[in-house]
Amino acid sequence: MQLPPLNALRAFEATARLMSLSKAGDELHVTHAAISHQIKHLETWLGRKLLQKSGRGVALTPAGAEYHLAVSGSLAAIAHATGNMRRDHNMRSITVGCIPSIASRWLVPALPSFRESDPDLDVRIVYARAEERFDDESLDVLITMGEDLSGGRESRLLFSRRNQPVASVHYLARRNWPIENVPFAMADLLHDESMDGWREWFRKAEIKPAAPIRGPIFQDFNILATAVIAGHGIALCPVEVFRREIERGDLVVLSDISTAQTQGYYLITSSSAKKPVRRFAEWFMKECQAVGLR
Structure with a gap:
């Protein structure tokens, strides 16, 4: 894998985005001269001219514009993946909305087991109404009656409502x-x-x-x-x-005759839920499957 000098790459991306050596230096906390040196180093390594003077500032050459398009997208992807990784690592609490019937019979009695398996993650349980829908700005998990079929949601069946x-x-x-x-x-x-x-x-x-x-x-x-x-x-x-x-x-x-067979209780998360949220969801699914009817 032939990678260019990464410090030089960062200097070029910032300069091309800000169209200024000075502003790029301020963003990266280095001097104007250091930015200029890094870009020249990158141009030498590539064998192509990337920037040219334009009045009191700089402009991209055709080769520089093409290279910046690829570099900026790649660095943005790295930054996004890194942010997700750090948030996963730093996530210390999750908020679970749960309807009372499931909270009192299943979630609250089982919580000590989760704390043993994941002691660094705190769980905040809040009351959820039966008609409440999942909102990932206020909840990490919603446990309620009925699944959520809207986009970006993942619904897991916990219990039949039979x-x-x-x-x-x-x-x-x-x-x-x-x-x-x-x-x-x-x-x-x-x-x-x-x-x-x-x-x-x-x-x-x-x-x-x-x-x-x-x-x-x-x-x-x-x-x-x-x-x-x-x-x-x-x-x-x-x-x-x-x-x-x-x-x-x-x-x-008292009878095998039943109603509401097609309905159920579901655990709902975002389809892009973080690893701690997924660990909680998988743990609770296992808890709900641990006891069976004879």
Whole structure:
């Protein structure tokens, strides 16, 4: 690889861009004479004249203009790659926006594991609304419901949002109902934001409720989760998100009939995310895949 003297190359690029030996010297923190010497050195090495006098300044020769076009692009690419490398190395914190249902069940409990694997990187967790979209000026990672199909985004599926009826065994025991034969039409129903979810489930199950659908409506999904685990009734919950509760026996799945099968929870980053962000994303993906339903 035949490379010219790099200091001379920098002197030429700055002079050609600024059209001034003095300004190039100021930018590179050397004297006017040093810049002139470096350019002459480069011209000798190339065997071509690159600059010529023009009034009180300088101008590019045809060969100099052609060479500057190639040199400036190459140096800009090196500067860009170097900046990215330094930012990757110096990145000490990332900001993660996360909806509460995933934060409370998966992200926060697992954080000590990430701190052990990447102790020099701090994670700032902020509240994200379900309708919030990824904004790489304020977030490095967004964990939310639904993928982002806009350009420059990368969406990774964490969990299916497949909803199935779940309840506490204590609730079933109190009503003296077997897990395999729950009379849903007579059950105490718990609702997430509206009663539409249960209406859809009854349609799919071809079950007619004994009376108009009723029951408490919870705007916050975590409150609904607390209520169903406490034995207040039966809720439609994303069983993938509730893997741990189901594994522990806090909740039992009461039917194979489900809704919202095509929806999911996603981890979203910029497609040009830095290495620390990608390390976090890969770690959390593995955490979410570590526990499975039996």
